[in-house]
Amino acid sequence: MLKVSDVHVHFGKLHILQGVSLEVKEGESVALLGRNGVGKTTTLRAIMGLAPRGRGEVQFDGCDLGRLEAHQVPRQGIGYVPQGRGIFPNLTVYENLCIGLPGKTDAEREAYVFERFPRLKERLKQAGGTLSGGEQQMLAIARCLMMKPRLIILDEPTEGIAPKLVSDIRREIHRINQTGVSILLVEQNVETAFKLCQRVFIMEKGAVVHSGTSLELKSQPELVHRYLGLSL
Ligand SMILES: Nc1ncnc2c1ncn2[C@@H]1O[C@H](COP(=O)(O)OP(=O)(O)OP(=O)(O)O)[C@@H](O)[C@H]1O
Ligand SMILES: [Mg+2]
Secondary structure (H helix, E strand, C coil), X not given: CEEEEEEEEEECCEEEEEEEEEEECCCCEEEEECCCCCCHHHHHHHHCCCCCECCCEEEECCEEHHHCCHHHCHHHCEEEECCCCCCCCCCEHHXXXXXXXXXXXXXXXXXXXXXXXXXXXXXXXXXXXXXXXXXXXXXXXXXXXXXXXXXXXXXXXXXXXCHHHHHXXXXXXXXXXXXXXXXXXXXXXXXXXXXXXXXXXXXXCCEEEEEEEHHHHHCCHHHHHXXXXXXX
């Protein structure tokens, strides 16, 4: 479904992505792991056409995303929830939900989204900026869902969020995947990645250094320690 092949990104003289390759198959949930600063966010931004791409290819269902402008990428069916959420604080919750839509929303889609996030339904007229951190994260995910994506890309969706809402958000990510939407998830918590994702890619210094199933990685704690500095 999504195939990233040997993607390079340079910022000035810095060669930040040095040939990243990864794949997300139809219906799959995939985690992208790695220490701080290895290039996870830059990889997601390169997929979305938001980072200056050098060599390499990004294909989504046979479409070459490298040929598209950044604003055309979500229309192919990819939702992106950036690190730090990116909602509009002065717009209401409802306005935030509708902002990416080409036309009017449909009632069925609204119902699907509110079923996932009832907390948002109770707060439609509230300004986005007055939501709690966890609720803002839910709003960012919900806004993606309004566009009926086939793949959702999430960058550390539970970073800095109260534990109670963390488990709600994780559960909803799992359920969204079960409704057939593919997931690419950047995650600091390796246990969460194992729970939510069938497959895992690990990055180091701008490249993918390990890929395999979550089950395989679980049985290789020495890899987790080497690349993530964590003890399982
Ligand atoms: N616009 C930019 N200009 C220059 N350097 C950048 C730019 N964006 C990112 N970088 C650098 O690229 C490297 C990778 O950053 P990136 O945000 O992709 O890391 P990350 O793996 O997402 O880290 P974290 O886990 O902390 O979110 C960092 O050293 C960062 O400083
Ligand atoms: Mg990041």
